[in-house]
Amino acid sequence: MSLKMCDESKPVDGEVNDNKYFSKTAATDAEVTFEHRSAPPETRLYKKRWVIVFLFSLYSLCNSYQWIQYGIINNIFMRFYGVDSFTIDWMSMIYMLTYIPLIFPVAWLLDKKGLRVIALVAAALNCTGTWIKVASARPDLFPVTFLGQFTCSVAQVFILGMPSRIASVWFGSEEVSTACSIGVFGNQLGIAIGFLVPPILVPNVDDLDELAAHIRVMFYITAGVATFLFVLVVIVFQERPDIPPTHAQAAARRISPENYSYTASIHRLLRNKAFILLVITYGLNVGCFYAVSTLLNRMIIEHYPGEEVNAGRIGLTIVIAGMVGSLICGIWLDRSKTYKQTTLAVYLMSLVGMVLYAFTLDLGHLWVVFITAGTLGFFMTGYLPLGFEFAVELTFPESEGTSSGLLNCSAQVFGIIFTICQGKIMDSFNTLAGNLFLCAFLLIGTIITGADCSILIYLGICSSLIVYRAYP
Numbered sequence: 001m002s003l004k005m006c007d008e009s010k011p012v013d014g015e016v017n018d019n020k021y022f023s024k025t026a027a028t029d030a031e032v033t034f035e036h037r038s039a040p041p042e043t044r045l046y047k048k049r050w051v052i053v054f055l056f057s058l059y060s061l062c063n064s065y066q067w068i069q070y071g072i073i074n075n076i077f078m079r080f081y082g083v084d085s086f087t088i089d090w091m092s093m094i095y096m097l098t099y100i101p102l103i104f105p106v107a108w109l110l111d112k113k114g115l116r117v118i119a120l121v122a123a124a125l126n127c128t129g130t131w132i133k134v135a136s137a138r139p140d141l142f143p144v145t146f147l148g149q150f151t152c153s154v155a156q157v158f159i160l161g162m163p164s165r166i167a168s169v170w171f172g173s174e175e176v177s178t179a180c181s182i183g184v185f186g187n188q189l190g191i192a193i194g195f196l197v198p199p200i201l202v203p204n205v206d207d208l209d210e211l212a213a214h215i216r217v218m219f220y221i222t223a224g225v226a227t228f229l230f231v232l233v234v235i236v237f238q239e240r241p242d243i244p245p246t247h248a249q250a251a252a253r254r255i256s257p258e259n260y261s262y263t264a265s266i267h268r269l270l271r272n273k274a275f276i277l278l279v280i281t282y283g284l285n286v287g288c289f290y291a292v293s294t295l296l297n298r299m300i301i302e303h304y305p306g307e308e309v310n311a312g313r314i315g316l317t318i319v320i321a322g323m324v325g326s327l328i329c330g331i332w333l334d335r336s337k338t339y340k341q342t343t344l345a346v347y348l349m350s351l352v353g354m355v356l357y358a359f360t361l362d363l364g365h366l367w368v369v370f371i372t373a374g375t376l377g378f379f380m381t382g383y384l385p386l387g388f389e390f391a392v393e394l395t396f397p398e399s400e401g402t403s404s405g406l407l408n409c410s411a412q413v414f415g416i417i418f419t420i421c422q423g424k425i426m427d428s429f430n431t432l433a434g435n436l437f438l439c440a441f442l443l444i445g446t447i448i449t450g451a452d453c454s455i456l457i458y459l460g461i462c463s464s465l466i467v468y469r470a471y472p
Helices: 029-038 048-068 071-081 085-113 115-134 142-160 162-170 176-201 208-236 247-252 262-270 273-303 308-336 339-360 366-380 383-395 400-428 431-450 453-470
Strands: none
Touching (some): 048 142, 048 162, 048 176, 048 208, 071 085, 071 176, 071 273, 071 308, 085 115, 085 400, 115 142, 115 162, 115 208, 162 176, 176 208, 176 273, 176 308, 262 400, 273 308, 273 339, 273 366, 273 383, 273 431, 308 366, 308 383, 339 366, 339 383, 339 431, 383 400, 400 431
């Protein structure tokens, strides 16, 4: 059943307090039709839905801010803790690495325990990690600060799969893409603040005691915000509205959880060729964004020494432009439903933006870098909600939490690979070579996005034959 055939809403599911999970495979078209003919269930949209999604966005913001807070002042933390740049890169990559093994058990918990439990665990882990970092503001305590970052990275696993679930459980059929974009918006805004604030709070001073004081202030501010948001989640965050927002969500509450198999859902997704192609292309695009974000300080400092603050501002420009792109794409999808066409267009423009950024970085004019970085961010970061919504379109009637988990897992894998490879290429050659490395993979992703499975299989066979003939 295609999403375009469903007038009620986007496909929805979600764990509720009475553990009645909606398995879309269990609800047949005949049952839904019968339900509509007899007595349509009462539906209602609550104003609190906006409080829920904005509260989620806030603690997602606090967590994603910490992802990049070390990398954007890479050179400063290298000197403070006495470690090399690759070690500081792992302060960002640990977010990616932790996600890969934990996404499946966390997605299972989201299905079984519901939104409130997952929100509480995420906010608690994030708060704990920030206070561990407060105790690590000494040059000999790098393992402690890494432990704090690891704890926050575990919290991220509980956060990334929630936007689509919140949107489907709380919002009406014409608001799902917009609500999902708002959920992603918080994560992006956190990254933007992570680019902007650390270079301001932690200046590149020579005295290590003074530097430690600046770092401690930054950690205390983060811990205070995380604690406040944890308390808000405990008090405010609600599992679901009393009356469902859509007829499909009403049907979800009447389906027994025994009808849903998480393992079977994953198997069905892995056999969906169109979805697997999306998993690959999403991973390539977002993995490139992760690599650019993690290595941005090194790129800027190489060509513009002493410009740590402007490196942060360039990162801010990338993400702010991306947030605008995300919201525009979310609103456009709600109205047009042109998933593949929009995804392909944005992917192609991400490639164009990356090429422009690569060839203008070393021109010696920071204002040019700001413009090209903003162009790159508008399309590359704006692609994030497109991937989630296109996945829902391709995988109906599977759980949005499971499909988004697989998308994010792909992004983390490619993010680690691209960050390591680009960093090594930059060390061996220059930043242009490293950025062209990413351009090559964005080109591959664009081709895959625009091609059918049959064409890709044909190209794969032809490539294999050419290689075989050249090297028998």
